[in-house]
Amino acid sequence: MGTSGKIIKCKAAIAWEAGKSLSIEEVEVAPPKSHEVRVKIIATGICGTDDHVLTGSFPKVDYPVIPGHEGAGIVESIGEGVTCVKPGDKVIPLCLPQCGECSSCLKWNTNCCLKTHLCNPQNLMPDKTSRFTCKGKQIHHFLWISTFSEYTVMPDSTVVRIDDAAPLDKVCLFGCGFSTGYGAAINTAQVTPGSTCAVFGLGGVGLSVVMGCQAAGASRIIGIDINKEKFGKAKELGATECLDPRDYEKPIQEVLIEMTGHGVDYAFEVVGCLDTLTAALASCHMGCGVCVMVGVPPTDSRLSFDPLLLFTGRTLKGSFIGGWKMKDSIPQLVSSYMEEELKTDVLITHTLSFSEISEGFNLLRSGKSVRIVLLF
Numbered sequence: 613m614g615t616s617g618k619i620i621k622c623k624a625a626i627a628w629e630a631g632k633s634l635s636i637e638e639v640e641v642a643p644p645k646s647h648e649v650r651v652k653i654i655a656t657g658i659c660g661t662d663d664h665v666l667t668g669s670f671p672k673v674d675y676p677v678i679p680g681h682e683g684a685g686i687v688e689s690i691g692e693g694v695t696c697v698k699p700g701d702k703v704i705p706l707c708l709p710q711c712g713e714c715s716s717c718l719k720w721n722t723n724c725c726l727k728t729h730l731c732n733p734q735n736l737m738p739d740k741t742s743r744f745t746c747k748g749k750q751i752h753h754f755l756w757i758s759t760f761s762e763y764t765v766m767p768d769s770t771v772v773r774i775d776d777a778a779p780l781d782k783v784c785l786f787g788c789g790f791s792t793g794y795g796a797a798i799n800t801a802q803v804t805p806g807s808t809c810a811v812f813g814l815g816g817v818g819l820s821v822v823m824g825c826q827a828a829g830a831s832r833i834i835g836i837d838i839n840k841e842k843f844g845k846a847k848e849l850g851a852t853e854c855l856d857p858r859d860y861e862k863p864i865q866e867v868l869i870e871m872t873g874h875g876v877d878y879a880f881e882v883v884g885c886l887d888t889l890t891a892a893l894a895s896c897h898m899g900c901g902v903c904v905m906v907g908v909p910p911t912d913s914r915l916s917f918d919p920l921l922l923f924t925g926r927t928l929k930g931s932f933i934g935g936w937k938m939k940d941s942i943p944q945l946v947s948s949y950m951e952e953e954l955k956t957d958v959l960i961t962h963t964l965s966f967s968e969i970s971e972g973f974n975l976l977r978s979g980k981s982v983r984i985v986l987l988f
């Protein structure tokens with residue numbers, strides 16, 4: 613039937629090398645092999661991490677590469693042995709696999725599947741070959757899912773079926789940004805009712821943290837950003853106060869400690885910067901405050917801070933895609949969206965056509981967008 617078993621020619625955005633902008637090219641997408649799935653991407657968000665791929669600051673990427681990892685689409689065909697999805701299913705590609713077999717997948721308390729890119733680069737399919745070619749050259753995959761291609765192939769551990777009625781141009785955010793931020797508050801920090809939270813960075817991920825803190829019943833949610841244009845939406849989503857560190861002569865952690873008496877119960881770093889991470893930790897309540905690292909740190913960076921901050925009982929935790937075991941959780945999150953319990957549409961400030969991808973990246977860098985969704 614149709615395209616199954618055949619090479620498909622379609623449009624994709626390729627980063628030929630680090631430091632160059634994306635170029636839209638015609639690529640050839642080979643059929644899925646055993647335990648692989650070929651998906652027609654309908655919509656994809658642009659995430660800060662994709663921008664890190666373009667600049668060369670995301671670890672372990674091989675170029676040329678097709679980035680993109682916040683997509684939603686429809687299964688076009690499946691390889692031998694695939695049982696979790698079938699052609700025609702609506703799906704979300706998963707930027708963090710859930711293989712179901714490794715020691716992390718078998719533990720209840722971590723989602724860090726050992727198949728993740730941060731253990732073993734996901735630049736080629738598990739059999740170490742690529743399904744993408746362009747102008748006779750092999751093109752690399754990104755996180756095994758490369759959603760900046762109209763058709764893309766992924767292992768069956770990195771795709772999950774969602775509700776047939778889900779609007780793909782909206783629920784693509786569950787593939788990364790929303791789930792990452794919301795889960796950091798709900799799963800990693802486990803924010804308690806009545807608590808005080810500080811969220812450093814009010815981009816799409818930080819605003820999703822604000823939504824998680826509010827859903828968990830925090831009574832005070834302090835948003836911190838150097839761009840005041842982010843404050844309106846943060847307040848709409850539950851921030852009770854917003855601060856610009858540049859308005860104060862003293863370090864922001866001192867401001868937060870004064871405002872709250874003894875520091876916050878939970879602080880979230882959602883910028884991807886070491887200075888804000890240290891400030892977030894230092895703004896936590898002595899003895900019990902929990903600092904959650906959500907932003908991706910600069911490649912090869914090293915942290916340095918006063919160890920007494922930890923000795924006196926504060927906790928520093930990392931959160932990886934919000935702590936969700938993605939295969940188990942993403943369909944449920946989409947169901948909550950369909951039941952109007954999760955109102956994520958407000959995060960989408962721009963919807964563009966795929967051919968406008970470069971304008972999308974310019975918008976992202978200008979700070980004038982929250983989430984940009986591209987439609988094929």
Ligand code: APR
Pocket residue numbers: 659660661789792812813814815816817818836837838839842857882883884885888906907908909979982
């Ligand atoms: N203090 C406070 N806020 C800051 C600072 C700072 N020193 N520097 C930048 N910001 C703000 C920006 O103004 C912006 O509003 O942090 C926000 C970051 O938002 P985005 O760039 O939209 O990034 P987002 O997609 O939300 O991701 C945030 O999480 O997933 C990771 O790689 C991603 O590390 C990134 C982080």
Ligand code: ZN
Pocket residue numbers: 659660661662681682788789
């Ligand atoms: Zn992302």
Ligand code: ZN
Pocket residue numbers: 709710711712713714715716717724725726727
């Ligand atoms: Zn696993």
